Amino acid sequence: MEKPRTSLGGDGQAPFADGDVDGFVSAGGGRVAGEVVTLPGLVGEAESALAALTAGQVAEVRMLARAGQLAEAEAAGSPVNVRAHDMALRSIAAEIGGVLRSPDRTVQRRIGEAREIVEFYPAALSAWEHGFITRGHVTVIVDAGRVVPVERRGEFEREAIERSLADTPNRVRAGLELYAQMLTDRNFSERHEDAARGRAVRLIPGRDGMCDVIATVPTVIGDGILDRLTRMAHAVQDAAEPRGETTADIASASGASASTDRRTVDQIRADVFADLLLAGAPALDVTAQGDGPGALGAIRAQVQVTVSALTLLGDDENPADLIGRSPIDAGTARYLAGDTSSWTRLLTDPIDGVTVAVDRYRPSLEQRRHLRARDQHCRFPGCRIAAIRCELDHTLDHALGGPTALINLAHLCQRHHSMKQFTAWRVRQHPGGVLQWTSPTGRVYREDAPAPPVAFVPLGHPIRCHRPIPDSGEPLDDPPDRPRGLRDHETGAPFAIAAAHDPIPAPF
Incomplete structure (x- = not known):
């Protein structure tokens, strides 16, 4: 007699009959939802999954290429063809991005890549579609082939596919790049001039409040930058190292304890790099915002941070949000709020309201x-x-x-x-x-609703400040890391801000 089943599955039945729990087998096979799993079976599933994934990816590439061609067709005949094409492409990328749940900038970039594959490398696309090569191979072929003249790309494509059939993308990359260099009709200096037009600085958010600043510059410039930073780092280390005297001798002579710089060369290079970029002082200092020195003033950086009132007041250490990037630590947020000249606080007057x-x-x-x-x-x-x-x-x-x-x-x-x-x-x-x-x-x-509005904390709330702040904005006997200017705009009494559920945006 069949054992009774409980109701969990989509058909009203449980995946296992009651008591049918013989267990899973480790090596060579197992039981998942009543089915025996074997390595050959998994390999077959992998092949099927790859085929389905490839079909979907190729279909997406063809769709994106047609999107780019549609934008070009819509702009054809326009007296301002360049702008019309760009606007049509932006609009189409945004529409498709909404469906793919991907940023429209990313979709627009992928449209360009898709057109390059479809229009310049149709044989590689077909080989990918039929499973002879992978998407990684196609990417390597396209990247390496950009230096090849259009009239010789068919020749390059055939050789590239042949090499890709027998090896992985990473292994064929170097050989294809060298082969592409042989086919180009432009010398290195001319190609370098074109490549130099793509120089840029990018910021890639990292973890724990850190990031990577990547500058794409000519090799000689990059080597010079690293050399200067290294020499400056060594100079900093040399200045901190006692020469010919013991630390005790220096301390005795100066009447104070000597301290040495314990940073590594990498750390000093990073610190000097930031100092050099942020410490200049050009004469022109215009302002567009009316809230302090202009964008050229002291070559200062401008960032936008939101931080909760509790974090500003030191009651918690929750990270703040560097808008458009990633979280930053509470100490950095408090430093920015309390020390920068461009700190502003947002007030919502409970009687008069804000300027509407x-x-x-x-x-x-x-x-x-x-x-x-x-x-x-x-x-x-x-x-x-x-x-x-x-x-x-x-x-x-x-x-x-x-x-x-x-x-x-x-x-x-x-x-x-x-x-x-x-x-x-x-x-x-x-x-x-x-x-x-x-x-x-x-x-x-x-679009999601914006952050909750600012609200005043009731008079008896425990996080409310208690000392008045003079008109100068300087707090009396307060910790040095406390933000300045936190006072009521009418009475001069200090106040704290909070929202019912979410952190308070405090812009600076």
Whole structure:
């Protein structure tokens, strides 16, 4: 008689009959959901999975290539073909990105890569589609073949496929790059000149509040940078090392204990690198924000950070958010808040409220500060460009009667601001700063609501400050790391800020 089953499976039955738990077998086979698993079976599943994955990837490449061709066709005949093509491509990339749940910038880059594969390497794409080579091989072929003249790419493609059939992508890369160099009709100097146009600086977020700053520069420049940093690091170490005297002798002569620099050469190089980039002082110091020295002043960096009031006051060590990047530690956030000249706090007056609207096109400084803290980043779905690097956009165009009011303003990066202006993408702003985007095909994307507004803490709350702060903004007998200027804008009494559920955005 069949053993009774309980109801867990999609067909109303459990995957195992009661008592049918003979267990799993380790080597050579096992039982998963009543099925014996063997190594040959797993290998077969791997082959099937690879075939399905390849089919999906190739289909996506062909789809993305057609998207790029569609954008080109839509812009054909336009008197401003370059801009029209770019706007059409942005709009299409955003539409597809919404479906793929991927940033439109990423989709646009992938469209370019897909067109390159489909239009210049059709044989490699076919070999990939039929399982003779992998996606990694195609990537290597495309990368290496960029230096090959268009008229010789067929020759290069045939040889590249032949080499890829018998080895892994990493092993064929070096040989293909050398082969491609043999086919090029331009000398190294000419190719270097073209490559130098791609120089750039990129920042890759890391872990635990760190990141990698990568500069793509000519080799001789990079070697010179590293050499200078190394010599400066050695000079720092030499200055910290006692020469011909013991530490005790130096301490005795100076009347103080001698200390040496315990940093490694790598650490000193990194510190000197940051010092050199951030410590210049050009004469011109214009400002566009009205909140301190301009972007050229002392070549200072500008960052946007949100941090909770409890963290600012030292009551917890929760990390702050470096908008558009990654978390940073609480100590760094407190240092930025308390020591920088561009620290601003966002007040919401419980009686008068914030500056809501002005009778002119340009928002007021108070509105810009409020919106910078509210939005934090570009408000197009998926975009994380920090608000300090975005433009304030009238959701309903000012020329069409849209007010310069908080309910009609939002931050958009230059890319998405232009896309809103020149393509069929449309946006509406709902109460609370919630944006609803509609794509050219009618799909609706409702952007997440911005961060919760700032609220005053009740008078008896334990985190409320107790000492008054003079008009100078200097706290009395407070710890040195406490943020300055935290006081009520009417009475001068200090205050703390908090939200019901989430950390408070405190922009600086």
